[in-house]
Amino acid sequence: MSDYFYNENLYETVEHDNFVDPALITGLKDFYNYITPKFAEEIAHMDPARLKINDIWASFDKDGKETASFICFDYINAVNSAGSGLFRSADNEEYRNFKEKYKNDFNIITEMRDAVHANLIKLGRDPGWIWTTSIFNFNKPFEIHTDGVDTLVKGQNRPEKWEDLAPSDYMPNEETPPAAHQGLINIDAGPTAGTVTFNQWYPYSVYLNYGVEIEGKWSVGPAPKKRIICFGKGDEPTRFGEHIRNFTNAPLSDEDYARIMEHVEDHTRVFKQEEGYGTSLEKILYFGEPGKLISWDSKRFHKTKPFNHFYQHKLHSESRMCYAYMSTTL
Numbered sequence: 444m445s446d447y448f449y450n451e452n453l454y455e456t457v458e459h460d461n462f463v464d465p466a467l468i469t470g471l472k473d474f475y476n477y478i479t480p481k482f483a484e485e486i487a488h489m490d491p492a493r494l495k496i497n498d499i500w501a502s503f504d505k506d507g508k509e510t511a512s513f514i515c516f517d518y519i520n521a522v523n524s525a526g527s528g529l530f531r532s533a534d535n536e537e538y539r540n541f542k543e544k545y546k547n548d549f550n551i552i553t554e555m556r557d558a559v560h561a562n563l564i565k566l567g568r569d570p571g572w573i574w575t576t577s578i579f580n581f582n583k584p585f586e587i588h589t590d591g592v593d594t595l596v597k598g599q600n601r602p603e604k605w606e607d608l609a610p611s612d613y614m615p616n617e618e619t620p621p622a623a624h625q626g627l628i629n630i631d632a633g634p635t636a637g638t639v640t641f642n643q644w645y646p647y648s649v650y651l652n653y654g655v656e657i658e659g660k661w662s663v664g665p666a667p668k669k670r671i672i673c674f675g676k677g678d679e680p681t682r683f684g685e686h687i688r689n690f691t692n693a694p695l696s697d698e699d700y701a702r703i704m705e706h707v708e709d710h711t712r713v714f715k716q717e718e719g720y721g722t723s724l725e726k727i728l729y730f731g732e733p734g735k736l737i738s739w740d741s742k743r744f745h746k747t748k749p750f751n752h753f754y755q756h757k758l759h760s761e762s763r764m765c766y767a768y769m770s771t772t773l
């Protein structure tokens with residue numbers, strides 16, 4: 444891979460109503476509702492009333508053939524506390540057999556991927572290689588982040604000094620697909636749910652929360668997990684020979700914060716203004732009606748539009764179901 448594994452001209456952040464055939468949207472919702480209790484009983488061996496799938500993920504080769512998959516879920520256990528679990532094709536035969544048993548149902552995922560590919564071309568947005576897709580139904584929002592290319596050192600702890608890292612340690616290799624754009628299509632989410640995009644970008648996949656200490660509470664898990672790709676309190680906005688583009692070096696403005704938090708009842712729990720230090724709001728991309736597409740450059744900082752989450756009592760109450768794709772340049 445060249446020294447420049449990314450393009451500095453970002454894909455435009457766009458929104459399109461009625462992006463796919465409504466029958467596909469209905470089909471995806473029906474599939475999710477049909478497969479959830481089967482999955483709970485046959486694979487997770489749990490009460491379906493206590494389980495909510497939050498990601499039905501698949502990856503594809505360049506010809507659109509599925510190469511791997513997983514299902515990730517949240518559940519309420521016997522003592523009424525929340526947990527999560529994951530079953531994947533890579534290492535679980537029972538799960539692979541489950542996929543085979545319901546393959547006619549799972550087919551809709553590939554159908555949707557093909558429709559997204561074809562319809563992106565119609566919009567004049569190069570689909571590249573759509574290499575992963577998800578049916579998402581999140582229970583809680585997470586930090587501002589990018590989905591740029593993974594650095595090779597993603598799984599390591601932070602070095603003592605950033606200068607201790609050599610470019611060959613962190614730069615992506617030939618096999619790393621260069622990130623292009625990503626998008627979400629509303630399946631069954633409320634019109635005030637959505638994604639927030641910022642004017643800042645970074646070529647690697649990273650998290651940003653200047654409101655917390657680096658050892659503090661992050662959605663990626665307890666420290667030192669992934670702290671090498673987290674920007675927190677006291678961190679310079681530079682790393683891996685790169686810098687956060689358009690970093691403002693100032694707090695997120697009151698006006699931007701108010702727009703981000705519109706429709707959110709409890710501000711303090713889900714997103715604090717100081718978390719967004721250094722950033723400025725680009726767009727609020729509302730999910731709108733089922734079938735609407737929102738899409739942005741994968742290098743651009745973004746986050747789930749904050750929403751209230753009441754994990755234990757409302758596990759099933761609010762749907763944020765949408766279909767996500769990630770595209771890379773061919």
Ligand SMILES: [Fe+2]
Nearest residue numbers: 588589590745
């Ligand atoms: Fe993302």
